[in-house]
Amino acid sequence: MKGVLIAGVIAAFAITVVDSLNCTQCHVFNSTCDDNVTECEEAGSLSCVESSVSSTLGGFLHLYQNKFCSESNCTENSTEVAFTVRIFDDQRFHFASQCCQGEACNGTHYESGTQESTNTQCMSCYDYNQTRCEEKPQQCYEGEQCVHIIAELTNGTGRVELKGCSDISNSTCQFLSAENTTVGEFVFMSVECTQSTEANSTTVTPSSIETSPTSVTTTTSMGIRASFTSSIFGSLLLLKLLF
Known part of the structure:
Protein backbone atom coordinates (compact mmCIF):
# COMPACT_ATOMS: atom_id res chain seq x y z
CA MET A 1 0.00 0.00 0.00
CA LYS A 2 2.82 2.35 0.89
CA GLY A 3 4.51 1.60 -2.40
CA VAL A 4 1.33 2.49 -4.28
CA LEU A 5 1.14 5.88 -2.53
CA ILE A 6 4.76 6.65 -3.30
CA ALA A 7 4.25 5.71 -6.93
CA GLY A 8 1.19 7.98 -7.07
CA VAL A 9 3.13 10.95 -5.71
CA ILE A 10 5.95 10.38 -8.18
CA ALA A 11 3.45 10.20 -11.03
CA ALA A 12 1.79 13.44 -9.90
CA PHE A 13 5.11 15.27 -9.96
CA ALA A 14 5.95 13.76 -13.31
CA ILE A 15 2.84 15.18 -14.97
CA THR A 16 3.07 18.56 -13.25
CA VAL A 17 4.04 21.17 -15.81
CA VAL A 18 5.03 24.73 -14.97
CA ASP A 19 3.74 26.91 -17.77
CA SER A 20 6.23 29.51 -18.97
CA LEU A 21 5.12 33.00 -19.96
CA ASN A 22 5.07 33.87 -23.64
CA CYS A 23 5.00 37.51 -24.78
CA THR A 24 5.52 39.53 -27.91
CA GLN A 25 9.01 40.99 -27.50
CA CYS A 26 10.55 43.80 -29.56
CA HIS A 27 11.97 47.33 -29.25
CA VAL A 28 11.86 49.42 -32.43
CA PHE A 29 11.97 53.03 -33.66
CA ASN A 30 10.07 54.25 -36.72
CA SER A 31 8.89 50.73 -37.42
CA THR A 32 6.28 48.30 -36.18
CA CYS A 33 6.73 45.09 -34.21
CA ASP A 34 5.68 41.77 -35.61
CA SER A 51 3.98 50.41 -24.94
CA SER A 52 3.90 52.68 -27.99
CA VAL A 53 4.26 56.34 -28.91
CA SER A 54 3.24 57.97 -32.16
CA SER A 55 4.33 61.59 -32.50
CA THR A 56 4.18 64.30 -35.16
CA LEU A 57 5.72 66.93 -32.89
CA GLY A 58 8.12 69.09 -34.82
CA GLY A 59 6.29 68.29 -38.04
CA PHE A 60 7.78 64.81 -38.50
CA LEU A 61 6.22 61.40 -37.92
CA HIS A 62 8.02 59.30 -35.32
CA LEU A 63 6.94 55.84 -34.14
CA TYR A 64 8.15 53.85 -31.17
CA GLN A 65 7.15 50.44 -29.82
CA ASN A 66 8.44 48.40 -26.92
CA LYS A 67 6.96 45.00 -26.01
CA PHE A 68 8.56 42.96 -23.27
CA CYS A 69 8.23 40.56 -20.35
CA SER A 70 7.80 42.08 -16.90
CA GLU A 71 7.89 41.03 -13.26
CA SER A 72 4.95 43.37 -12.61
CA ASN A 73 1.88 41.77 -11.11
CA CYS A 74 -0.98 43.16 -13.20
CA THR A 75 -4.59 42.73 -12.24
CA GLU A 76 -6.41 39.65 -13.49
CA ASN A 77 -7.70 41.53 -16.51
CA SER A 78 -5.53 43.35 -19.04
CA THR A 79 -5.15 47.02 -18.18
CA GLU A 80 -4.65 49.93 -20.56
CA VAL A 81 -3.77 53.61 -20.69
CA ALA A 82 -4.22 55.39 -24.02
CA PHE A 83 -4.71 59.02 -25.05
CA THR A 84 -3.75 61.62 -27.65
CA VAL A 85 -2.70 65.23 -27.06
CA ARG A 86 -3.24 67.58 -30.01
CA ILE A 87 -0.91 70.56 -30.25
CA PHE A 88 -1.12 73.48 -32.70
CA ASP A 89 -0.57 73.02 -36.45
CA ASP A 90 -2.10 69.52 -36.25
CA GLN A 91 0.85 68.13 -34.28
CA ARG A 92 -0.04 65.18 -32.07
CA PHE A 93 1.44 62.96 -29.39
CA HIS A 94 -0.27 59.59 -28.89
CA PHE A 95 0.67 57.38 -25.94
CA ALA A 96 -0.57 53.84 -25.28
CA SER A 97 0.47 51.17 -22.80
CA GLN A 98 -1.02 47.83 -21.81
CA CYS A 99 -0.09 45.27 -19.15
CA CYS A 100 -1.45 41.72 -19.40
CA GLN A 101 -1.27 39.27 -16.52
CA GLY A 102 0.17 35.87 -17.39
CA GLU A 103 -0.55 36.07 -21.11
CA ALA A 104 0.35 37.89 -24.30
CA CYS A 105 -1.49 41.16 -24.99
CA ASN A 106 -3.81 41.51 -27.94
CA GLY A 107 -2.83 45.10 -28.61
CA THR A 108 -4.08 48.35 -27.13
CA HIS A 109 -7.72 48.99 -27.98
CA TYR A 110 -7.93 52.69 -28.71
CA GLU A 111 -10.61 54.74 -30.40
CA SER A 112 -10.21 58.45 -31.03
CA GLY A 113 -13.05 60.83 -30.35
CA THR A 114 -15.26 62.54 -32.90
CA GLN A 115 -13.71 65.11 -35.22
CA GLU A 116 -16.45 67.72 -34.80
CA SER A 117 -15.00 71.09 -33.78
CA THR A 118 -16.38 72.96 -30.78
CA ASN A 119 -16.02 76.45 -29.32
CA THR A 120 -13.64 75.06 -26.70
CA GLN A 121 -10.08 76.32 -26.88
CA CYS A 122 -6.97 75.25 -25.01
CA MET A 123 -3.58 76.88 -24.87
CA SER A 124 -1.14 74.45 -26.49
CA CYS A 125 2.61 73.97 -26.71
CA TYR A 126 5.31 71.40 -26.08
CA ASP A 127 8.91 71.45 -24.94
CA TYR A 128 11.78 69.08 -24.38
CA ASN A 129 14.05 69.23 -21.32
CA GLN A 130 12.59 72.54 -20.10
CA THR A 131 13.04 74.56 -23.25
CA ARG A 132 10.62 77.44 -23.68
CA CYS A 133 7.01 76.40 -24.27
CA GLU A 134 5.40 79.07 -26.46
CA GLU A 135 1.65 78.76 -26.04
CA LYS A 136 -0.86 79.14 -28.86
CA PRO A 137 -4.65 78.69 -28.80
CA GLN A 138 -5.88 75.35 -30.12
CA GLN A 139 -9.47 74.63 -31.21
CA CYS A 140 -10.70 71.41 -29.62
CA TYR A 141 -12.91 68.62 -30.94
CA GLU A 142 -16.01 67.33 -29.25
CA GLY A 143 -15.16 65.18 -26.23
CA GLU A 144 -11.71 66.71 -25.73
CA GLN A 145 -10.45 68.65 -22.73
CA CYS A 146 -7.40 70.75 -21.95
CA VAL A 147 -4.39 68.96 -20.50
CA HIS A 148 -1.02 69.91 -19.09
CA ILE A 149 1.29 66.90 -18.88
CA ILE A 150 4.89 66.68 -17.67
CA ALA A 151 6.60 63.31 -18.05
CA GLU A 152 10.10 61.92 -18.15
CA LEU A 153 11.80 58.63 -18.92
CA THR A 154 12.12 56.22 -16.03
CA ASN A 155 15.91 56.48 -16.26
CA GLY A 156 15.69 60.28 -15.85
CA THR A 157 17.44 61.09 -19.13
CA GLY A 158 14.65 63.05 -20.84
CA ARG A 159 11.67 65.24 -19.99
CA VAL A 160 8.71 66.36 -22.10
CA GLU A 161 5.94 68.88 -21.40
CA LEU A 162 2.67 68.88 -23.36
CA LYS A 163 -0.22 71.34 -23.37
CA GLY A 164 -3.22 71.07 -25.66
CA CYS A 165 -6.54 69.37 -26.42
CA SER A 166 -6.80 65.70 -25.46
CA ASP A 167 -9.29 62.85 -25.63
CA ILE A 168 -7.97 61.55 -22.29
CA SER A 169 -10.74 60.09 -20.14
CA ASN A 170 -11.54 61.46 -16.70
CA SER A 171 -10.63 58.15 -15.07
CA THR A 172 -7.27 58.03 -16.83
CA CYS A 173 -6.59 61.64 -15.87
CA GLN A 174 -7.41 60.84 -12.25
CA PHE A 175 -5.05 57.87 -12.26
CA LEU A 176 -2.18 59.79 -13.87
CA SER A 177 -2.69 62.87 -11.68
CA ALA A 178 -1.10 61.02 -8.77
CA GLU A 179 2.45 62.33 -8.47
CA ASN A 180 5.15 60.31 -10.25
CA THR A 181 2.92 57.61 -11.74
CA THR A 182 4.95 55.13 -13.80
CA VAL A 183 3.51 53.74 -17.05
CA GLY A 184 5.75 51.95 -19.51
CA GLU A 185 9.06 53.82 -19.81
CA PHE A 186 7.50 57.10 -18.67
CA VAL A 187 7.02 58.64 -15.25
CA PHE A 188 4.08 61.06 -15.33
CA MET A 189 5.32 63.73 -12.95
CA SER A 190 2.29 66.00 -13.32
CA VAL A 191 -1.02 65.65 -15.16
CA GLU A 192 -3.75 68.30 -15.05
CA CYS A 193 -7.02 68.16 -16.98
CA THR A 194 -9.50 71.02 -17.38
CA GLN A 195 -12.85 71.20 -19.13
CA SER A 196 -13.12 74.62 -20.74
CA THR A 197 -15.75 76.63 -22.54
CA GLU A 198 -15.84 80.18 -23.83
CA ALA A 199 -17.54 81.25 -20.63
CA ASN A 200 -15.61 79.40 -17.95
CA SER A 201 -13.03 76.75 -17.17
CA THR A 202 -13.41 74.05 -14.54
CA THR A 203 -10.52 71.98 -13.25
CA VAL A 204 -11.14 68.25 -13.09
CA THR A 205 -10.24 66.99 -9.63
CA PRO A 206 -10.55 63.51 -8.12
CA SER A 207 -13.69 64.59 -6.25
CA SER A 208 -15.45 65.70 -9.41
CA ILE A 209 -14.96 62.54 -11.48
CA GLU A 210 -15.77 58.89 -11.20
CA THR A 211 -13.82 56.91 -8.64
CA SER A 212 -13.88 53.56 -10.46
CA PRO A 213 -11.65 53.89 -13.53
CA THR A 214 -12.13 51.30 -16.25
CA SER A 215 -9.35 49.98 -18.45
CA VAL A 216 -6.79 51.96 -16.49
CA THR A 217 -3.49 50.61 -15.22
CA THR A 218 -2.87 50.53 -11.48
CA THR A 219 0.35 51.95 -10.09
CA THR A 220 1.61 48.54 -8.96
CA SER A 221 0.61 46.78 -12.16
CA MET A 222 2.35 49.32 -14.34
CA GLY A 223 5.36 49.93 -12.16
CA ILE A 224 7.61 48.64 -14.92
CA ARG A 225 10.47 49.98 -16.92
CA ALA A 226 12.14 48.79 -20.08
CA SER A 227 15.62 47.35 -19.99
CA PHE A 228 17.46 50.18 -21.77
CA THR A 229 21.04 49.32 -22.69
CA SER A 230 22.37 52.71 -21.54
CA SER A 231 21.26 56.18 -20.53
CA ILE A 232 22.35 57.43 -23.95
CA PHE A 233 19.81 55.12 -25.59
CA GLY A 234 17.14 56.56 -23.31
CA SER A 235 18.02 60.09 -24.39
CA LEU A 236 17.72 59.10 -28.04
CA LEU A 237 14.12 57.99 -27.42
CA LEU A 238 12.79 61.44 -26.64
CA LEU A 239 15.09 63.10 -29.14
CA LYS A 240 13.69 60.85 -31.89
CA LEU A 241 10.08 61.41 -30.79
CA LEU A 242 10.31 65.18 -30.50
CA PHE A 243 12.70 66.31 -33.20
Missing part, protein backbone atom coordinates in the same frame (compact mmCIF):
# COMPACT_ATOMS: atom_id res chain seq x y z
CA ASP A 35 3.17 39.67 -33.71
CA ASN A 36 5.45 36.74 -33.00
CA VAL A 37 5.08 35.50 -29.43
CA THR A 38 8.17 34.03 -27.78
CA GLU A 39 8.98 32.57 -24.39
CA CYS A 40 10.23 34.97 -21.73
CA GLU A 41 13.84 34.34 -20.73
CA GLU A 42 13.70 36.58 -17.65
CA ALA A 43 13.17 34.62 -14.45
CA GLY A 44 10.11 35.69 -12.50
CA SER A 45 8.24 37.22 -15.44
CA LEU A 46 4.53 37.50 -14.62
CA SER A 47 3.12 39.86 -17.23
CA CYS A 48 3.45 41.02 -20.80
CA VAL A 49 3.77 44.76 -21.37
CA GLU A 50 3.27 46.68 -24.60
Whole structure:
Protein backbone atom coordinates (compact mmCIF):
# COMPACT_ATOMS: atom_id res chain seq x y z
CA MET A 1 0.00 0.00 0.00
CA LYS A 2 2.82 2.35 0.89
CA GLY A 3 4.51 1.60 -2.40
CA VAL A 4 1.33 2.49 -4.28
CA LEU A 5 1.14 5.88 -2.53
CA ILE A 6 4.76 6.65 -3.30
CA ALA A 7 4.25 5.71 -6.93
CA GLY A 8 1.19 7.98 -7.07
CA VAL A 9 3.13 10.95 -5.71
CA ILE A 10 5.95 10.38 -8.18
CA ALA A 11 3.45 10.20 -11.03
CA ALA A 12 1.79 13.44 -9.90
CA PHE A 13 5.11 15.27 -9.96
CA ALA A 14 5.95 13.76 -13.31
CA ILE A 15 2.84 15.18 -14.97
CA THR A 16 3.07 18.56 -13.25
CA VAL A 17 4.04 21.17 -15.81
CA VAL A 18 5.03 24.73 -14.97
CA ASP A 19 3.74 26.91 -17.77
CA SER A 20 6.23 29.51 -18.97
CA LEU A 21 5.12 33.00 -19.96
CA ASN A 22 5.07 33.87 -23.64
CA CYS A 23 5.00 37.51 -24.78
CA THR A 24 5.52 39.53 -27.91
CA GLN A 25 9.01 40.99 -27.50
CA CYS A 26 10.55 43.80 -29.56
CA HIS A 27 11.97 47.33 -29.25
CA VAL A 28 11.86 49.42 -32.43
CA PHE A 29 11.97 53.03 -33.66
CA ASN A 30 10.07 54.25 -36.72
CA SER A 31 8.89 50.73 -37.42
CA THR A 32 6.28 48.30 -36.18
CA CYS A 33 6.73 45.09 -34.21
CA ASP A 34 5.68 41.77 -35.61
CA ASP A 35 3.17 39.67 -33.71
CA ASN A 36 5.45 36.74 -33.00
CA VAL A 37 5.08 35.50 -29.43
CA THR A 38 8.17 34.03 -27.78
CA GLU A 39 8.98 32.57 -24.39
CA CYS A 40 10.23 34.97 -21.73
CA GLU A 41 13.84 34.34 -20.73
CA GLU A 42 13.70 36.58 -17.65
CA ALA A 43 13.17 34.62 -14.45
CA GLY A 44 10.11 35.69 -12.50
CA SER A 45 8.24 37.22 -15.44
CA LEU A 46 4.53 37.50 -14.62
CA SER A 47 3.12 39.86 -17.23
CA CYS A 48 3.45 41.02 -20.80
CA VAL A 49 3.77 44.76 -21.37
CA GLU A 50 3.27 46.68 -24.60
CA SER A 51 3.98 50.41 -24.94
CA SER A 52 3.90 52.68 -27.99
CA VAL A 53 4.26 56.34 -28.91
CA SER A 54 3.24 57.97 -32.16
CA SER A 55 4.33 61.59 -32.50
CA THR A 56 4.18 64.30 -35.16
CA LEU A 57 5.72 66.93 -32.89
CA GLY A 58 8.12 69.09 -34.82
CA GLY A 59 6.29 68.29 -38.04
CA PHE A 60 7.78 64.81 -38.50
CA LEU A 61 6.22 61.40 -37.92
CA HIS A 62 8.02 59.30 -35.32
CA LEU A 63 6.94 55.84 -34.14
CA TYR A 64 8.15 53.85 -31.17
CA GLN A 65 7.15 50.44 -29.82
CA ASN A 66 8.44 48.40 -26.92
CA LYS A 67 6.96 45.00 -26.01
CA PHE A 68 8.56 42.96 -23.27
CA CYS A 69 8.23 40.56 -20.35
CA SER A 70 7.80 42.08 -16.90
CA GLU A 71 7.89 41.03 -13.26
CA SER A 72 4.95 43.37 -12.61
CA ASN A 73 1.88 41.77 -11.11
CA CYS A 74 -0.98 43.16 -13.20
CA THR A 75 -4.59 42.73 -12.24
CA GLU A 76 -6.41 39.65 -13.49
CA ASN A 77 -7.70 41.53 -16.51
CA SER A 78 -5.53 43.35 -19.04
CA THR A 79 -5.15 47.02 -18.18
CA GLU A 80 -4.65 49.93 -20.56
CA VAL A 81 -3.77 53.61 -20.69
CA ALA A 82 -4.22 55.39 -24.02
CA PHE A 83 -4.71 59.02 -25.05
CA THR A 84 -3.75 61.62 -27.65
CA VAL A 85 -2.70 65.23 -27.06
CA ARG A 86 -3.24 67.58 -30.01
CA ILE A 87 -0.91 70.56 -30.25
CA PHE A 88 -1.12 73.48 -32.70
CA ASP A 89 -0.57 73.02 -36.45
CA ASP A 90 -2.10 69.52 -36.25
CA GLN A 91 0.85 68.13 -34.28
CA ARG A 92 -0.04 65.18 -32.07
CA PHE A 93 1.44 62.96 -29.39
CA HIS A 94 -0.27 59.59 -28.89
CA PHE A 95 0.67 57.38 -25.94
CA ALA A 96 -0.57 53.84 -25.28
CA SER A 97 0.47 51.17 -22.80
CA GLN A 98 -1.02 47.83 -21.81
CA CYS A 99 -0.09 45.27 -19.15
CA CYS A 100 -1.45 41.72 -19.40
CA GLN A 101 -1.27 39.27 -16.52
CA GLY A 102 0.17 35.87 -17.39
CA GLU A 103 -0.55 36.07 -21.11
CA ALA A 104 0.35 37.89 -24.30
CA CYS A 105 -1.49 41.16 -24.99
CA ASN A 106 -3.81 41.51 -27.94
CA GLY A 107 -2.83 45.10 -28.61
CA THR A 108 -4.08 48.35 -27.13
CA HIS A 109 -7.72 48.99 -27.98
CA TYR A 110 -7.93 52.69 -28.71
CA GLU A 111 -10.61 54.74 -30.40
CA SER A 112 -10.21 58.45 -31.03
CA GLY A 113 -13.05 60.83 -30.35
CA THR A 114 -15.26 62.54 -32.90
CA GLN A 115 -13.71 65.11 -35.22
CA GLU A 116 -16.45 67.72 -34.80
CA SER A 117 -15.00 71.09 -33.78
CA THR A 118 -16.38 72.96 -30.78
CA ASN A 119 -16.02 76.45 -29.32
CA THR A 120 -13.64 75.06 -26.70
CA GLN A 121 -10.08 76.32 -26.88
CA CYS A 122 -6.97 75.25 -25.01
CA MET A 123 -3.58 76.88 -24.87
CA SER A 124 -1.14 74.45 -26.49
CA CYS A 125 2.61 73.97 -26.71
CA TYR A 126 5.31 71.40 -26.08
CA ASP A 127 8.91 71.45 -24.94
CA TYR A 128 11.78 69.08 -24.38
CA ASN A 129 14.05 69.23 -21.32
CA GLN A 130 12.59 72.54 -20.10
CA THR A 131 13.04 74.56 -23.25
CA ARG A 132 10.62 77.44 -23.68
CA CYS A 133 7.01 76.40 -24.27
CA GLU A 134 5.40 79.07 -26.46
CA GLU A 135 1.65 78.76 -26.04
CA LYS A 136 -0.86 79.14 -28.86
CA PRO A 137 -4.65 78.69 -28.80
CA GLN A 138 -5.88 75.35 -30.12
CA GLN A 139 -9.47 74.63 -31.21
CA CYS A 140 -10.70 71.41 -29.62
CA TYR A 141 -12.91 68.62 -30.94
CA GLU A 142 -16.01 67.33 -29.25
CA GLY A 143 -15.16 65.18 -26.23
CA GLU A 144 -11.71 66.71 -25.73
CA GLN A 145 -10.45 68.65 -22.73
CA CYS A 146 -7.40 70.75 -21.95
CA VAL A 147 -4.39 68.96 -20.50
CA HIS A 148 -1.02 69.91 -19.09
CA ILE A 149 1.29 66.90 -18.88
CA ILE A 150 4.89 66.68 -17.67
CA ALA A 151 6.60 63.31 -18.05
CA GLU A 152 10.10 61.92 -18.15
CA LEU A 153 11.80 58.63 -18.92
CA THR A 154 12.12 56.22 -16.03
CA ASN A 155 15.91 56.48 -16.26
CA GLY A 156 15.69 60.28 -15.85
CA THR A 157 17.44 61.09 -19.13
CA GLY A 158 14.65 63.05 -20.84
CA ARG A 159 11.67 65.24 -19.99
CA VAL A 160 8.71 66.36 -22.10
CA GLU A 161 5.94 68.88 -21.40
CA LEU A 162 2.67 68.88 -23.36
CA LYS A 163 -0.22 71.34 -23.37
CA GLY A 164 -3.22 71.07 -25.66
CA CYS A 165 -6.54 69.37 -26.42
CA SER A 166 -6.80 65.70 -25.46
CA ASP A 167 -9.29 62.85 -25.63
CA ILE A 168 -7.97 61.55 -22.29
CA SER A 169 -10.74 60.09 -20.14
CA ASN A 170 -11.54 61.46 -16.70
CA SER A 171 -10.63 58.15 -15.07
CA THR A 172 -7.27 58.03 -16.83
CA CYS A 173 -6.59 61.64 -15.87
CA GLN A 174 -7.41 60.84 -12.25
CA PHE A 175 -5.05 57.87 -12.26
CA LEU A 176 -2.18 59.79 -13.87
CA SER A 177 -2.69 62.87 -11.68
CA ALA A 178 -1.10 61.02 -8.77
CA GLU A 179 2.45 62.33 -8.47
CA ASN A 180 5.15 60.31 -10.25
CA THR A 181 2.92 57.61 -11.74
CA THR A 182 4.95 55.13 -13.80
CA VAL A 183 3.51 53.74 -17.05
CA GLY A 184 5.75 51.95 -19.51
CA GLU A 185 9.06 53.82 -19.81
CA PHE A 186 7.50 57.10 -18.67
CA VAL A 187 7.02 58.64 -15.25
CA PHE A 188 4.08 61.06 -15.33
CA MET A 189 5.32 63.73 -12.95
CA SER A 190 2.29 66.00 -13.32
CA VAL A 191 -1.02 65.65 -15.16
CA GLU A 192 -3.75 68.30 -15.05
CA CYS A 193 -7.02 68.16 -16.98
CA THR A 194 -9.50 71.02 -17.38
CA GLN A 195 -12.85 71.20 -19.13
CA SER A 196 -13.12 74.62 -20.74
CA THR A 197 -15.75 76.63 -22.54
CA GLU A 198 -15.84 80.18 -23.83
CA ALA A 199 -17.54 81.25 -20.63
CA ASN A 200 -15.61 79.40 -17.95
CA SER A 201 -13.03 76.75 -17.17
CA THR A 202 -13.41 74.05 -14.54
CA THR A 203 -10.52 71.98 -13.25
CA VAL A 204 -11.14 68.25 -13.09
CA THR A 205 -10.24 66.99 -9.63
CA PRO A 206 -10.55 63.51 -8.12
CA SER A 207 -13.69 64.59 -6.25
CA SER A 208 -15.45 65.70 -9.41
CA ILE A 209 -14.96 62.54 -11.48
CA GLU A 210 -15.77 58.89 -11.20
CA THR A 211 -13.82 56.91 -8.64
CA SER A 212 -13.88 53.56 -10.46
CA PRO A 213 -11.65 53.89 -13.53
CA THR A 214 -12.13 51.30 -16.25
CA SER A 215 -9.35 49.98 -18.45
CA VAL A 216 -6.79 51.96 -16.49
CA THR A 217 -3.49 50.61 -15.22
CA THR A 218 -2.87 50.53 -11.48
CA THR A 219 0.35 51.95 -10.09
CA THR A 220 1.61 48.54 -8.96
CA SER A 221 0.61 46.78 -12.16
CA MET A 222 2.35 49.32 -14.34
CA GLY A 223 5.36 49.93 -12.16
CA ILE A 224 7.61 48.64 -14.92
CA ARG A 225 10.47 49.98 -16.92
CA ALA A 226 12.14 48.79 -20.08
CA SER A 227 15.62 47.35 -19.99
CA PHE A 228 17.46 50.18 -21.77
CA THR A 229 21.04 49.32 -22.69
CA SER A 230 22.37 52.71 -21.54
CA SER A 231 21.26 56.18 -20.53
CA ILE A 232 22.35 57.43 -23.95
CA PHE A 233 19.81 55.12 -25.59
CA GLY A 234 17.14 56.56 -23.31
CA SER A 235 18.02 60.09 -24.39
CA LEU A 236 17.72 59.10 -28.04
CA LEU A 237 14.12 57.99 -27.42
CA LEU A 238 12.79 61.44 -26.64
CA LEU A 239 15.09 63.10 -29.14
CA LYS A 240 13.69 60.85 -31.89
CA LEU A 241 10.08 61.41 -30.79
CA LEU A 242 10.31 65.18 -30.50
CA PHE A 243 12.70 66.31 -33.20
